[in-house]
Amino acid sequence: MPNSLLHELVTLTTQHFFLVGVSMLFAAIVAIPLGIILSWRSGWRDVALGVVNVVQTIPSLALFGFLIPIPILGGIGAHTAIIALVLYALLPMLHNTVTGILNVDAGVRDSATALGMTTGERMWQVELPLAAPTILAGVRIATVTTIGTATIAAAIGAGGLGVFIFRGLAAVDSMLLLAGAIPAALMAIAADRGLEWVERALSRH
Amino acid sequence: MGGTRALAALILAISISGCSDEARPITVGSKNFLEQILLGEIAAQHLEHRLGQRVERKLNLGGTLLIHKAIVNGDIDLYPEYSGTSATVILNLPPFNNADDLSVQVRREYEARFHLRWFDPLGFNNTFAMVIRKADADRLGVRSLQDAERHPFGWVLGMGYEFQQRLDGLPNLLRTYALPLRGTPKVMDLGLLYRALEQGDVSMVAANSTDGLLLSLDVTVLEDNRNCFPRYDAAFVARNQTIAREPRLAAALQDLSGKFSDDTMRRLNHQVLVLHGSVEDVANEFLRTSGLLKEP
Numbered sequence: 001m002p003n004s005l006l007h008e009l010v011t012l013t014t015q016h017f018f019l020v021g022v023s024m025l026f027a028a029i030v031a032i033p034l035g036i037i038l039s040w041r042s043g044w045r046d047v048a049l050g051v052v053n054v055v056q057t058i059p060s061l062a063l064f065g066f067l068i069p070i071p072i073l074g075g076i077g078a079h080t081a082i083i084a085l086v087l088y089a090l091l092p093m094l095h096n097t098v099t100g101i102l103n104v105d106a107g108v109r110d111s112a113t114a115l116g117m118t119t120g121e122r123m124w125q126v127e128l129p130l131a132a133p134t135i136l137a138g139v140r141i142a143t144v145t146t147i148g149t150a151t152i153a154a155a156i157g158a159g160g161l162g163v164f165i166f167r168g169l170a171a172v173d174s175m176l177l178l179a180g181a182i183p184a185a186l187m188a189i190a191a192d193r194g195l196e197w198v199e200r201a202l203s204r205h
Numbered sequence: 206m207g208g209t210r211a212l213a214a215l216i217l218a219i220s221i222s223g224c225s226d227e228a229r230p231i232t233v234g235s236k237n238f239l240e241q242i243l244l245g246e247i248a249a250q251h252l253e254h255r256l257g258q259r260v261e262r263k264l265n266l267g268g269t270l271l272i273h274k275a276i277v278n279g280d281i282d283l284y285p286e287y288s289g290t291s292a293t294v295i296l297n298l299p300p301f302n303n304a305d306d307l308s309v310q311v312r313r314e315y316e317a318r319f320h321l322r323w324f325d326p327l328g329f330n331n332t333f334a335m336v337i338r339k340a341d342a343d344r345l346g347v348r349s350l351q352d353a354e355r356h357p358f359g360w361v362l363g364m365g366y367e368f369q370q371r372l373d374g375l376p377n378l379l380r381t382y383a384l385p386l387r388g389t390p391k392v393m394d395l396g397l398l399y400r401a402l403e404q405g406d407v408s409m410v411a412a413n414s415t416d417g418l419l420l421s422l423d424v425t426v427l428e429d430n431r432n433c434f435p436r437y438d439a440a441f442v443a444r445n446q447t448i449a450r451e452p453r454l455a456a457a458l459q460d461l462s463g464k465f466s467d468d469t470m471r472r473l474n475h476q477v478l479v480l481h482g483s484v485e486d487v488a489n490e491f492l493r494t495s496g497l498l499k500e501p
Contacts, residue, residue, distance in 0.1 A: 061394060068400045076363075076391055076406045155394035157363075157401075163392070170367035172270070 005179065009164075013183050016160040019078065019150045020187075023085035024143055031090050032135060035097025036123065045098060052091040060084060060152040068156075081153035081160075088149055089142040096138025100131030133203040140195035147188040151180065231447060231454065232261040234281030236272055240331065240415060243473050244285040246488040248441060248461065254498055255457040269294045276444060277319055283443035283458065286323075287331060289435040291315070291442075293373070308438055320445045322455070325462035326438040329470040333374065333434045334414040335427045341408060342425035349428035350382045353409070359387035363407030365395040373435050374411065381433035384409075399424075414467055417474030439465070464495050 038045045058066075063084050067074045074080055104127045112122045128135075154162030164180030167173070231252060235245030245264045252260045263281050266272045273295055275281045288308045292298040296314050312323035335350055337360075347353050353360065362384075368374035369392050378384070391407050398410045399418055409427075412419070419426060441458050448455050473491060476482040482490075492498035 061396060064394075064397055065400060068397065068404055068406070075404060076393060076397070076401050154366075154392075156397060157391040157393045163366075166366045166392075166394075167370055170365065171370045172268070 009179060009183065012159060012161050012163055012180075013187070015078075015158075016147075016150055016153075016162075016184065016187065019081060019085065019153050019158065019160050020143065020146050020191075023082050023089060023146055023150070024139070026082065027086045027089035027093055027142060028139060030086065031093035031138075032097050035094050035135075036101065036128075038094070038098050039101040049091075049095065049098070052087075052094055055087050056091045060088075060149070061155060063087070064152075064156050076157045078153070078158040080156055081150070081158035085146050085150055085153070089146050092141040092145070093135075093138045096141075097131070097135050100134030100138075101127050103134065104130045133199055136195065136199045136202060140192065140199065143191045143195060144188050147184055147191060151184060230259045230261045231256070231283070231451065232263055232281045234266050234272055234275055234284035235264040236269065236284070237265045237267050239417075239477060240470065240474055241285060242484055243477065243488060244327075244439065244441075246484050247491055248283065248285070248458070250485075250488050251461060251492055251497055252454070252457055254492075255460070256451065256453055276321065276442065279444065279446070282447040283441055283454075285327070285439055286442050287437035287439050288326070289332070289373070289437040291323075292435070307436055308440060315442065316445075321442050322445055322448060324441045324443070324458050326440045327461060328463045328465040329415060329467045330436050330438050331413055331415045331467075331470065332429075332437045333368065333378075334412050334416075334419075335378070335409055335429070336402065336412045336419070336424050337409050337427060338402060339423040339425050342427075347427065348425070349430045350378075350384070350433070351430050353427055354383050354385070356385050359385040360409040361387050361407045362390035362409050362411070363398050363401050364390055364392055364411040365398065366392055367395075368411040377433055378411075381431050415470040415474060417471060417476070417478040420471055420475045421479050439470075460497055464497070 034048065038048055064080065067080050067083060068076065073083060108126060108130070109122065112126045117125065150160050151162030151165050153160045154166045161180040161184045164176050168176030168178075168180065233245050233249045233252070235241035242264045245262060249260045249262050263275075266275060266281075266284075269286075269290055272281070272284055276284060288311050291311050292307060296311065296318075298310070298314075308323065308326055315321040315323045335353070337347065337353070342348065345352075345356065347356070364375065369390065375390065391401070393401065398407075398412065399422060401407045402410045402424065403422065412426075414426065441461065443454065443458060469491075473487055476487045476490075477484055489498065
């Protein structure tokens, strides 16, 4: 592998990691608290899950097409790609947070109330710890799929490993395609294994 | 005994497939983008009219290498191609062959190497086109790439990955014109380029000269006054074998030569892409207005 390509591989892998990391952070900040709220409000739940379901079906290029004309948020570059990736990551995170909390055994919840816990205490000390493995499973699914999806960031000038893939497609160069696809696949496997380990550590409690 | 019978069966099978090949309708192919599909449909309708027989369509076939293989193998009988594309992708000729006789050279090579006939150019040149917002063109008085060399703040370039990668694309542009640039070029999906230009994220994009959108957006195509981009003159390519089988095919395809201009092709693309006309109707309308199709 030529040196310049290796150098670029490092740069693009770093960019890819950054895109995924920042997107996951924002998605978790939005989806987990929202999921907690939705577990209390059954009326909003169907609406919110319906919306994130629909977002999931919008093709990425179409989503970029909608985002480019939006002032401040839109335009081309990393921020637009991150917005798209956050929107795509919402479904698994939100879904798993809601399911995790709702699946906490009713008996456990009742005993917590009987012990005199407030709703807030019950959420922090009982429901969230019990729901944590499910919530984390949602984060794990979102992370692994986002590592794949983040290759579309290259369609909007945001860099990442997709650059190799787009360039390889344009130049009919299989080596470039692989230079993008293999590191992305390795990153996905590593993230999956890593989060699986955290998940198991959490469920041991 | 069994061996002989198998051999006989094989010979029979070959002769049958040979016969059915004779009866096969003429098949028009095209690559997988709108302009190609339109040209394929125009040829198909025109041939149906001129030859009075059914013509098969295999439009939307993929890239240059794939469709070239298809016509060499006889899966299709003809398709539209561009001189510059054939020269670089199929024939491996140097990309900067700007001679007007590129089509002549391609024709000679196709005949000798592939037994394919390269017809006279259709009349339009789908090459790279550098495009800026009309407001900028008017404000700065820029009409050509040479004018664009003087820009007080520099251009923010936007382009697709292909333009960035190809020798006759970005490297060629920057070698020919001393364009002042601001920041590194933004590389993105082709479909998003015009939006980024309209939105002001970039100030000059590398598009194609026959893009239909050029007609509906407030943009200016900069003149390439130093002829830096190679010519991509469109023409039909057909199998010699098919022409031998149906000699009227050559004259019928020749009818289409010279019937187009850059503006005509841009308009046809525009009618389907922007005005949502069907490919069949737009092709039919074109054949009527150019006098090739007369009956109601």
